[in-house]
Amino acid sequence: xxxxxxxxxxxxxxxxxxxxxxxxxxxxxxxxxxxxxxxxxxxxxxxxxxxxxxxxxxxxxxxxxxxxxxxxxxxxxxxxxxxxxxxxxxxxxxxxxxxxxxxxxxxxxxxxxxxxxxxxxxxxxxxxxxxxxxxxxxxxxxxxxxxxxxxxxxxxxxxxxxxxxxxxxxxxxxxxxxxxxxxxxxxxxxxxxxxxxxxxxxxxxxxxxxxxxxxxxxxxxxxxxxxxxxxxxxxxxxxxxxxxxxxxxxxxxxxxxxxxxxxxxxxxxxxxxxxxxxxxxxxxxxxxxxxxxxxxxxxxxxxxxxxxxxxxxxxxxxxxxxxxxxxxxxxxxxxxxxxxxxxxxxxxxxxxxxxxxxxxxxxxxxxxxxxxxxxxxxxxxxxxxxxxxxxxxxxxxxxxxxxxxxxxxxxxxxxxxxxxxxxxxxxxxxxxxxxxxxxxxxxxxxxxxxxxxxxxxxxxxxxxxxxxxxxxxxxxxxxxxxxxxxxxxxxxxxxxxxxxxxxxxxxxxxxxxxxxxxxxxxxxxxxxxxxxxxxxxxxxxxxxxxxxxxxxxxxxxxxxxxxxxxxxxxxxxxxxxxxxxxxxxxxxxxxxxxxxx
Amino acid sequence: xxxxxxxxxxxxxxxxxxxxxxxxxxxxxxxxxxxxxxxxx
Numbered sequence: 001x002x003x004x005x006x007x008x009x010x011x012x013x014x015x016x017x018x019x020x021x022x023x024x025x026x027x028x029x030x031x032x033x034x035x036x037x038x039x040x041x042x043x044x045x046x047x048x049x050x051x052x053x054x055x056x057x058x059x060x061x062x063x064x065x066x067x068x069x070x071x072x073x074x075x076x077x078x079x080x081x082x083x084x085x086x087x088x089x090x091x092x093x094x095x096x097x098x099x100x101x102x103x104x105x106x107x108x109x110x111x112x113x114x115x116x117x118x119x120x121x122x123x124x125x126x127x128x129x130x131x132x133x134x135x136x137x138x139x140x141x142x143x144x145x146x147x148x149x150x151x152x153x154x155x156x157x158x159x160x161x162x163x164x165x166x167x168x169x170x171x172x173x174x175x176x177x178x179x180x181x182x183x184x185x186x187x188x189x190x191x192x193x194x195x196x197x198x199x200x201x202x203x204x205x206x207x208x209x210x211x212x213x214x215x216x217x218x219x220x221x222x223x224x225x226x227x228x229x230x231x232x233x234x235x236x237x238x239x240x241x242x243x244x245x246x247x248x249x250x251x252x253x254x255x256x257x258x259x260x261x262x263x264x265x266x267x268x269x270x271x272x273x274x275x276x277x278x279x280x281x282x283x284x285x286x287x288x289x290x291x292x293x294x295x296x297x298x299x300x301x302x303x304x305x306x307x308x309x310x311x312x313x314x315x316x317x318x319x320x321x322x323x324x325x326x327x328x329x330x331x332x333x334x335x336x337x338x339x340x341x342x343x344x345x346x347x348x349x350x351x352x353x354x355x356x357x358x359x360x361x362x363x364x365x366x367x368x369x370x371x372x373x374x375x376x377x378x379x380x381x382x383x384x385x386x387x388x389x390x391x392x393x394x395x396x397x398x399x400x401x402x403x404x405x406x407x408x409x410x411x412x413x414x415x416x417x418x419x420x421x422x423x424x425x426x427x428x429x430x431x432x433x434x435x436x437x438x439x440x441x442x443x444x445x446x447x448x449x450x451x452x453x454x455x456x457x458x459x460x461x462x463x464x465x466x467x468x469x470x471x472x473x474x475x476x477x478x479x480x481x482x483x484x485x486x487x488x489x490x491x492x493x494x495x496x497x498x499x500x501x502x503x504x505x506x507x508x509x510x511x512x513x514x515x516x517x518x519x520x521x522x523x524x525x526x527x528x529x530x531x532x533x534x535x536x537x538x539x540x541x542x543x544x545x546x547x548x549x550x551x552x553x554x555x556x557x558x559x560x561x562x563x564x565x566x567x568x569x570x571x572x573x574x575x576x577x578x579x580x581x582x583x584x585x586x587x588x589x590x591x592x593x594x595x596x597x
Numbered sequence: 598x599x600x601x602x603x604x605x606x607x608x609x610x611x612x613x614x615x616x617x618x619x620x621x622x623x624x625x626x627x628x629x630x631x632x633x634x635x636x637x638x
Contacts, residue, residue: 074630081623085616213637220630238627273615274607280619284626 001146005413012183012417013160016176016424020164023175029453033169033460034101034436040265044174045275048262048429049253050283051177055426056138056419057396057488059188059290064310064398066294070219072236074291076489076565077284079246083253084280088273090507091254096269101440102433103260103503110506111514113445118521119502120441123257124434126495128467130488131430132474137488138419139475141396144313145404146416154475161424162468165431166461170265173428180421187418188290190411191403195296198406200303200346207349208299214348214362215302215369217295220288235563244565247572248493251500256492257433297402302345302365305338306372309379310397314390323382330382334375341368427471435463493564494532497571498525504572505579512583520579528571531559 001009026032040048065073091103100106104123108116135158142157143150164172196205212218224230224237234240253259253276266272308331309315318327348361383390403415439460444451451459498521505517530537534556537544545553559570609615 078623078627081619085619088612088616209637213634216638218634218637220634221627270605270607273612277615277619281622284623288630 001412001416002409004410005416008410008413009417009420012414013420016179016421017160017163019179020161020172020176021167024164024168024172026169026171028457030101030436030439030456030460032171033457034261034432034440036169036171036174036265038265039267040174040271041267042271042274042278044178045263045266045271046278046282047178047181048174048265049259049275049279050286051181051422051425052258052262052429053252053283053426054184054286054422055134055488056423057134059184059422060138060141060399060419061396062287062290063294063297064395066217066291067298067398068395069236070217071288071291071295072219072222074220074284074287075222075236075238075241076245077249077287078238078241079243080249080253080283081280082242082246083249084276086250087254087276091260091503092263092272092276093269094507095260095264096266096272100264102257102437103255104257104437104441107502107506111517115502115514115518115521116441117445118518119255119499120437122495122499122525123255124437124442126492127256127258127430127434128470129474130491131427131434131467131471133478133488133491134423134427134430135471135475136478137396138423140478141400142416142419144311145397145400151476154472157420157423158427158468158472158475161428162431162465165428165468166464169460169464170261170432173425173432174262174265176428177425180425183414184418184422187415188293191407191415192289192293192296194407194411195293195300195402199300203303203349207352208296210352211299211302211345211348211365212295214358215298215366217298232566233561233563235565240563240565244563244568247500247568248489248496248565251496251503251568251572252492255496255499255503257437258430259433261433261436262429294399297399300402300406302341302369304342305335307401308334308376309383310394310401311391312401314383314392314394317390318379318382318388321385321388323385323388326382327379330375330379334372337368337372337375341365341372344368431464431467431471434467435460438463438467490564493567493571494528495525495571497528497568498575500568501572501575501579505576509576509580512579513586516582516586517575517579519582520575523578524571524574527556527559527574528567531556531562531567534560 026036031037062073094106095103098106098109102120104116104120107119135154139150139153139157142148143153164176168175196203196208199208209218222234222237224234224239230239231237263272263275266275307315315327318324344361344365348358348365351358351361380392382388383392400415400419403412407415439456443459443463444456448455501524502517502521505512548556562570606612606615609618
């Protein structure tokens with residue numbers, strides 16, 4: 001990076017930390033530290049909710065996702081507006097009425113202590129690990145692209161925000177998220193403009209869309225149906241997006257303390273509702289625009305040679321291996337096809353502009369893209385060889401590689417700052433929520449019930465600090481996880497379904513009590529985690545498979561092949577139905593015992 | 598819940614109208630996206 005980039009980066013990051021400290025003034029009790037004295041207006045709630053959900057991974061992975069797989073990832077967010085409506089009807093009024101600090105507090109009154117503790121534990125486990133990934137994800141990309149030491153990058157990524165998060169709690173988190181979001185959006189808009197601006201003269205924005213559309217990157221709506229019927233393993237289509245996405249969003253915004261903690265800071269129920277509903281209105285278009293940047297970058301690389309692989313560290317790895325010569329052959333072929341590609345895309349745009357039949361030029365362009373993709377796959381095969389053991393997924397590197405290679409001085413620094421700020425917004429809210437759940441659901445429940453307000457405030461700060469350190473430690477041990485935006489969502493889907501199931505029972509099925517829902521939740525969580533690790537068990541420990549009944553193994557096998565978004569539906573519905581079954585069983589047993597007496 | 602009754606619903610007459618508006622915007626977006634997908638494909 002050049003000196004102007006370093007200056008922009010340093011000024012932006014230090015500015016945010018100072019601003020966070022300036023906004024840290026709050027009352028020295030739990031209400032002030034975790035809920036900002038319930039004083040926030042709707043627009044701060046909106047920015048805080050969006051800043052918490054949109055981490056650096058969103059801005060790094062999503063354009064890469066559009067580049068490789070097209071824009072269909074946006075369908076993943078279709079269930080979100082519907083979830084916002086359900087939250088506003090049910091969850092928000094209850095949480096506000098009971099004046100809870102955490103969502104899990106409500107479960108003790110509705111069920112019992114063990115159900116509250118189990119749900120809180122599942123949250124802490126899931127959120128603690130995913131916060132570690134949120135630290136690691138941008139760090140590994142920055143360290144790889146800019147040659148920074150990964151351990152120090154993790155410490156800077158997860159460390160600086162601890163200063164204002166520990167100091168100011170929820171208030172500092174919300175105010176810094178507001179500023180961070182403004183900077184992030186300026187950065188992303190300038191990038192979108194620059195992508196089109198850097199294209200050869202005469203190529204308009206519509207031309208770029210025409211190219212990426214023809215090459216299958218503007219596939220915003222897909223149905224998931226193939227010639228053989230509906231593909232349950234297809235990750236992103238309108239059905240998995242609306243149904244699976246609805247359950248995931250309902251669970252995330254309704255039961256994940258990192259989000260519940262944001263709208264609990266609102267001064268009234270109406271402010272919470274408006275914040276959530278506005279999120280439902282702007283989230284889908286926002287994701288659409290972020291993905292569109294990826295589709296534009298894809299078109300940019302039709303006119304300019306794209307790297308064979310966007311993660312240069314992996315190229316260096318192969319260079320140092322016995323597969324070096326094979327890679328050079330692939331690189332030469334790739335360069336030849338890229339030259340052809342430039343000519344063919346120009347022909348396509350000329351034909352299109354002249355109103356000629358574009359089928360022939362489009363077909364030739366598609367063909368050469370298929371060839372370059374084949375070469376990329378050949379290179380990925382090399383990366384997966386035992387002698388190399390590389391990471392064959394470069395989705396997360398595509399956008400930032402483009403930024404570093406083509407953006408002007410100063411703007412690179414701003415975009416690197418955007419990555420930091422997006423991370424900080426999300427991580428700060430996570431640390432605040434992890435601390436609130438630890439203090440309210442665990443510490444004050446089991447360790448020290450008779451805390452004074454001053455003591456509450458002090459231990460809250462210490463727990464925030466401790467979770468910050470924990471996240472950095474997790475980040476230092478995080479490894480190859482493919483697309484990191486998917487890794488976080490897959491991890492969430494393993495737990496969110498069950499947590500949502502518990503809350504759905506609590507809100508809508510008054511006849512089910514704590515014992516039934518507790519047993520059901522433990523059972524369903526076990527099955528979901530087992531189905532997730534099942535391919536690993538069958539591969540590494542095949543001797544364990546016969547220990548399970550044949551029908552159960554078949555069931556787990558089917559479950560393990562289902563796309564992760566459906567796990568949210570299965571977890572929620574499974575917890576509800578099995579709890580209902582146990583409740584009927586308990587009622588019948590109780591009825592029989594009463595009759596005997 | 599008394600607080601909620603006193604609070605005026607901003608922009609619309611009731612919260613139900615707000616919810617219908619959010620769902621309607623989603624439906625319109627999906628229709629526009631379908632058009633976008635087909636047009637540029």
